[in-house]
Amino acid sequence: MAPAAPENSAPPAVSVIGIGADGWTGLPDASRAALRDAQVLIGGARQLALLPQRCTGQRVTWPTPLRPAVPALLTAHRGSRIAVLASGDPMFYGIGRALAETLGPDALHVLPHPSSVSYACARIGWPLEDTETVTLVGRPAARLAAALHDGRRLLVLSADAATPATVAALLRERGFGPSRMRVLEQLGGEHEDCTDGTADTWQHPPGDPLNVIAVDCRRAPDALRLGAVPGLPDAAYEHDGQLTKRHIRAATLAALAPAPGELLWDVGGGSGSIAIEWMRTHPSLRAIGVERDTARAARIARNADRLGVPGLRVVEGRAPAALAGLPAPDAVFIGGGLTVPGLLDACWDALPTGGRLVANTVTLESEALLAARHRRHGGDLVRLAVAHAVPVGGFTGWRQAMPVTQWSVTKNPRTPLAARAPGDNA
Template identity: 80%
Template sequence: MTSENRAFRVTVVGIGADGWEGVPDVSRAALRDAEVLIGGPRQLDLLPEDECGGERLAWPAPLRPAVPGLLAAHAGRRIAVLASGDPLFYGIGRALAEECGPGALRVLPHPSSVSYACARLGWPLEDTEVVTLVGRPVARLAAALHDGRRLLVLSAGAGTPAEVAELLRDRGFGPSRVRVLEQLGGPRERTYEGGAADDWTAPPGDPDPLNVVAVECRRAPGSLRLGAVPGLPDEAYAHDGQLTKRHVRAATLAALAPAPGELLWDIGGGSGSIAVEWMRTHPSCRAVSVERDPERAARIDANAERLGVPGLRIVAGEAPRALAGLPAPHAVFIGGGLTAPGLLDACWDALPPGGRLVANTVTLESEALLAERRLRHGGELVRLAVAHAVPVGGFTGWRQAMPVTQWSVTKLGDAR
């Protein structure tokens, strides 16, 4: 076993709503010793002037671009950065670790608001999903709504509880129980609650911007049920007929095999269903939907918002020209425009080794093209045929949907 003498460049200290009184001795010592104290105005105001004499600097806005310059301006000085609760749980600790490297940080955490909330509610932390709306649209909460699920929402301010309740009502979760926990761990801690269907425009007293919203999800009877795996009901999407139908969509997502953090190019987006369900598989999944028709592009945007993935990037233009400048994908889906000159080559060239390409078609011309590409690059060529039971007079028979030919392939090479 070896030991090393670590010289920390920055000490990151977590502090809660209980202020200086709740800061442990080791964190107090770091704050007393600091020559520079950096934090939000609210956090800096919690430190006693007579004990913490370092120069005080409030973070400018926007915060993230300011981090490198502010640290560089005070290089060589003992810097302490204040953070709310646990600095590495949706806090400034992430930006500092990315900028300085984890070896240059000394992190002294405080219990997070999520830990406090679970303690007050009696909810096991490992069974509770956390969604942050700090600097993010409220629509992203929709992807986490499932009957019986417990959610903790990190609020962007005093108006967040009302926004959460409105979204719950709009997405068919009006019966959900909502509790707002303010100033957790501090002397002004308060909790109030109600149903999502209640009037949240005027909560009791003045709403505090430092709050967490706890939601016990209850789906309204008769509302559309959305599962956690690809293959959402077709009724979940607004579309003009350009929609990869449910069963083919599920098979397509299985072939694309999304993994956390990966980026998809969805070429010929139509209604955006493939990109939407790619992103719903994990909060860190990203997608770009390329659609040449402006009306359809607007519809994709509305579907993404409604289904909880407002971060879906939409590029209005015709591929392959519209692909120029896009970040390299981990996977590509081509749902339309296969015969456009240069499209398949552009998508193939953009894929790194280990990347996946999936293309669907219903025409003989595009099918012949996919068969030729299979001979060149390998992969799997399958035909997906779905039939639905429909009334035939007084009886029931099968109505065959148009079969879909699908080519899926992984680009060979070093996938590291």
């Protein structure tokens, strides 16, 4: 038997009710009871219009933009029985997240409805666990590019009726024009519909704004193949020569060891390849690219957009001054400017205990600096050399690229004495 609740425990302050295109008739009894009992009903205009008159609470439409308005709106109706309407499952890309972050999860009573993703998979016979979902609601369409792989199945949550045409154009531009697209509208409602076609031939006019797009990803034969791990082809990037080359890039990302939710500083961003491939390894990863050159900073943003991580933040400025005020990183990569006074110290000081720093260089001066830091802090000091086969007359030989010296280290609470060389003041 469960223990009795404390006498002073309060019921959840807010009921969060998922509702579908089928409206009131599709709601279970518990959801209907919460809506009838509510003194204040908050939701989008379309959702509120689905409720019958016997839901007598004051109807309040969400303002725009929604997210910043949540705390003030809840405060304005404190003490009332509040019910918030959400499309489908409130905790799946819905308002439930904002409410939980504002009030705390214990203050919510969430009554979900089948999500549009569940409905879509049921209609087209896709296993939900094998289908990736990408939302474009309030997010740039470019983020879809990171999920494009031949043979994958995607469900795209649309922002509005124009989203399918936007998705079709992006698929064509990224070399996935042969992909099949199905736009499923008003899922679960009496006006449910499906429009079918391919991105290459998509000319359908905008339909219902309440839609989900199912994409069977098919890469065009001549499109550049982009893998799911670091080490994308150099041709994937727009650059002026300031690019960490493919094999060195893969080794650098392995040393940085990204984990979900972490933040990277990419100092001396060049073309942005390290920050971009850091973010491509998991959708929750974040990165800030710091670049002093205006043209290169703009190029980083273009590369990030094209490769599906438009959330990459680009800071134009000269480090270390440009690092001031940035959120603390979990990892730092230094790809240039190691000899700038104070740069390495500023990056090291910004790292929390357990944070990682990786620095690459091809010059003797910077290599000496990294060797001194290796003596002081430990870590791994390696030299990476890559050679490519090239024509030599009628034969084939090796052309050696400039070797790269790499120092990688994890910041510990204190540096072991064994790692500090006598007389080392670096």
